[in-house]
Amino acid sequence: MDNMNLNKHISGQFNAELDDIRNRVLAMGGLVERQLEQALDAISNLDAELAQSVIQGDHKVNGMEVSIDEECARIIAKRQPAASDLRLVLAISKTITDLERIGDACVKIAKVALDKRLKKQQPLLVSLDSMGRHATRFLHGTLDALARMDADAAFELHKEDAKLDKEYEATIRQLMTYMMEDPRSIPEVFDVLWATRAVERVGDRCQNICEYIIYYVKGKDVRHVSYEEMEKDLNL
């Protein structure tokens, strides 16, 4: 009886620890989402001050990655989780890497907002902004699916990246045409190009996180698997 109580107690603490890393990864996601919104605001308004605040804020994202990962390793060593508990810890450990890289993308976008030459090239930023807002919605949805550990939502969101990729390709073609028509503008257009690329990478990262959600909930690794196979395999 004492043993049973002890087990219950230990398992209560363990659950609290799992809840804690879940909450921390969601807090990290919230921070990254704000960084992305602000980086996009900075670029569409060419607001250097806001851009600087995004660049300076990145160390918080980095710090969260390191501390959550440390906690994940500690939980594995101390609690020896199995089955879905272990999948949760592994999924979180991978998710934070992608969140940190989205944080890096925000810094890249913010740095472009510091390019004063873009003041004369505002029309160049329209497609980037619209693509950026799309990526923000994608990230928001992904974090929502992560909070609810909703594999169906993650599966639907996963497909969203193809749409973002199409928008990306159209934006790149537009930038290319712009360069051909006005070769003197090439250096500025390059800056917009890197920001566009960074936004596209945000979509790839969200897609990775969706795969980890599915891995946690369904116990299946769906990386490199076609949608047909996923639907069949997972009863989605």
Next chain:
Amino acid sequence: MDNMNLNKHISGQFNAELDDIRNRVLAMGGLVERQLEQALDAISNLDAELAQSVIQGDHKVNGMEVSIDEECARIIAKRQPAASDLRLVLAISKTITDLERIGDACVKIAKVALDKRLKKQQPLLVSLDSMGRHATRFLHGTLDALARMDADAAFELHKEDAKLDKEYEATIRQLMTYMMEDPRSIPEVFDVLWATRAVERVGDRCQNICEYIIYYVKGKDVRHVSYEEMEKDLNL
């Protein structure tokens, strides 16, 4: 006594399992290194056949990622590793993600080799090739440090990325000048640009792997840490 033998037996099996994932990650690294060499050969000779073989070979890299990761999760669940054994498994689980992404970079490089318009633009490929060979040496050194779990070598290699970044910036400037001088070539130059970018990313991935080697050997997470702090912290 029986128990001791059993423990020894279990631990012998466990060691064999750890050796096995170490060997598998090194085999995966070897495959990725060949993919990178061949992708670069394909682009410098504009060899479409070789490029296709790199593109088709990527599924092997992907398969290795999934199967090694599965084995890592199995070892954690079954063997409940602690201390350096756990760090080894976690470091391997992260390393394979970066190796898989280097594999993706190889596919991107190989796809550019399929662009027939580049036949008229061979001079454009010179800097890319030299940068690519640099990245290949970086990857080779990283895999070597991984095989020997050599933290000192990993620390030295980590700094190599800054040199590759400088080469990358010079190549980008060169491509930009080329575009400005001959705007009709912009579509082809864009292709070279993406390949250049992919090569630069290979360096970032090698740097990540060096960080995991240091994490395993020294038990310290050195992501987002300056070289001064690293040297002080790690007695390197």
